[in-house]
Amino acid sequence: MRRFLISLLLTSVLILPFPAVQAQRKSVKANKPVAATLASQKGAEQITAGQIRDYLTFIASDEMEGRDTPSRGLDLTAKFLAMNLARWGLTPAGDDGTFFQKIALKRDLVNKEQTRVRLNDQNLSFGKDYIALPATGDVSGPLVFAGNGWFIKSKNMDAYKGIDAKGKIAVMFTSLSGLPRGVSSSDLSNGKSGEDWMDPVQYARKQGAIATVIVPDFQFLANWERNRQRLSERPTTVVEKFQPAETSRLPRIVITPRIANLLFQGEKQNATALFEATFGGETPAPFELSLTKKMSVTVSSKSDAIATQNVVAVFEGSDPLLKDEYIALGAHYDHVGIGTPVNGDAIFNGADDDGSGTTALFAIAEALAKAPTRPRRSVLFNWHAGEEKGLWGSRYFTEYPTIPLQKIVTQINIDMIGRSKKAGDTNPRNNSLSGPNEIYVIGSKMMSTELGELTEAVNRDYLNLTYNYRYDDPKDPNRFFFRSDHYNYARKGIPIVFFFDGEHEDYHRPGDEPQKIDYEKMQKIVRTVYVMMWEIANRPTRPKVDKQLPAELSGAN
Incomplete structure (x- = not known):
């Protein structure tokens, strides 16, 4: 497992503007003409596999200790996100003018x-x-x-x-x-x-x-x-x-x-x-x-009070009226921490789950900050804590929001987009893993016909990934719709889109490491989400909610 000297790494993170990362970035142009604006396409091209690799290698490093909720590694990751969001000029949307929405926790241990x-x-x-x-x-x-x-x-x-x-x-x-x-x-x-x-x-x-x-x-x-x-x-x-x-x-x-x-x-x-x-x-x-x-x-038990945090930021839109509405992008930046060793390795790095989504939002935020123009609506970024504990962060945000929930027009959730099934892979634990040009899409059509059509049109006219709707089913026995943060937005009436690569051999195991990520696949998916976000943000009207969630999906988690 690749390791870093934490002091040296943190020094470089806090001081240097990633010159090595910048040198590695290359543009890969879409093969087809796109329906998206030129500005969105140009912005998407700032997102590269090299950029994603460098950020994710840090976020899923051993020094983050598996980013359990709560933990030192999760707090360090939150500070890393907030520091760069401030550098890029995004607006804090947490508590008291900060990027952190604090969540009070109670910790009990039996004596x-x-x-x-x-x-x-x-x-x-x-x-x-x-x-x-x-x-x-x-x-x-x-x-x-x-x-x-x-x-x-x-x-x-x-x-x-x-x-x-x-x-x-x-x-x-x-x-x-x-x-x-x-x-x-x-x-x-x-x-x-x-x-x-x-x-x-x-x-x-x-x-x-x-x-x-x-x-x-x-x-x-x-x-x-x-x-x-x-x-x-x-x-x-x-x-x-x-x-x-x-x-x-x-x-x-x-x-x-x-x-x-x-x-x-x-x-x-x-x-x-x-x-x-x-x-x-x-x-x-x-x-x-x-x-x-x-x-x-x-x-007999003993208790103490501790805290964790969501990391929340806003990129303000350009339209005097529409900037008061938001397209929300979400990922969970926590994982499961340190556990029972497997082949001597006890750190569950969570590179795919959900370091990949965490990095995707991070790259989109940087691309927006460096874009020459702004989308009309504002973009809300929310890195949720405690997803692995039972969707804590998204539930907390939707019950105690820092911006009006009725102003969120769509929520796009990115949870595991970094792994691909390789040709000739016969491991049964990888049977449902998506391919290099494929991603599972869940929920895009469940509440809004218009949103479902838009997500397909943007993809078709841009990079034309294979959208797999296998789990987009109220009766899905895996219950993936309930198992990630978009669920808490959907139950508040906000239409959602969930991108997911499928479970694999390293799911919730120490082997979920940065070197196993398909960075070219991630680049394509993150660019597609960027263009989709821009399209929704620039539409004159918000996607219409014309369907009730199916009964199977409308209940408690």
Whole structure:
């Protein structure tokens, strides 16, 4: 893996105007006449493979330590972006006149030495028998079986129907992430949280339960040791403003099958039958466990306040009226940090995911800044943090925007555009990887017919890449529409376009490194996005939203 002396590299970044980069840049003209203005085509030609390579080699270097959210490497990347945006004359659009939109986080870690669980007269072993989640509490009481824990009115799903859970510990068979089998996001989107549906934590609190005991799904159990490390040795970090208003948090533990079998031994149904029924999509009736069984749960955790940031900038448009509208360009500049070593390499560099999108926006910003003319509308650049944690940055921006959301006419999301499937590649993990002149396009036609037609026309008349719509399907089993930052803009009614190269052998692995990027492919895609952005920015009217998102895509993530 290519490494740098960080002090030398940072010195060159902060002082030198990239003379070596400038020397490497070459223009590659389009093969066909373009419908785009001459200004946009000339601007696009400032974006080169050499420029992209140099920026991405820094952003995805080992010194950035995988750009986890939050982390030193992510903060350093943010400073690098902001420094150059200021040099190029873009306007800060974060908080307090800066390029940073600060996101307050809360970090919790279970204190294992002071956490104890006891079932009748048996002390359970942390890590071997259970994993505690970071919510401080000290409770003791009888137990009730509460199905999968959910309340969903439209599905007639009520995990506590007919039982009294007040003052008791609720035992449930449920996934720690995702919905119950047979429930889709659209089932929740049509109702109101807290009234029409409640997740297991909300509903347990409403029912008066004093703690929850979770029997997890097979996938969690199969990765028990990894989950133990993740939940008990690393802090759990959450966005403060995303947390429910309730001040009290229930102690929660996750138990192994051995403990589940002890809990349900001699009960109406045994743990195996309940496991198979609940995770098979059935809803076994809740019941109270024998009064001879009591559990005490003491969880101790420690918290601290930290922060991360989106990096937000505006390139102001030239039209006195239209400059108050924006075409938004987005990418996530975070990745997954440092993890379990693979062949001795523990740094997950994230060159493609999403160093490629981060660099694409960066190159477009530089090209705009050096262009002789400005587009009519303004261009909003947003490098989102925390995408890998659950689309944190884009959710935060769309819920607490620094510019009026109704002024955003289109959002273009670039997440993984740097890898290509090579001729003769038989690796099954690269089966869905796009080719050197190909890119997956998702969402361009889902909300706006006009936007879909425009994206195709610009591409056809410019570099004529192969647009692959394989995943542009509400029923896509991969759910790619939900898995990147454009989703949070779309659910606010903003039409979107998502560019994506497909999953590959190095997805979320240390092998996602700069030397594996197809820079010529990136050059073509970034130039195409630049010309498309310019076309949308210069149209007399914004793309018309003439479709509702399909029901499958309109619900919660």
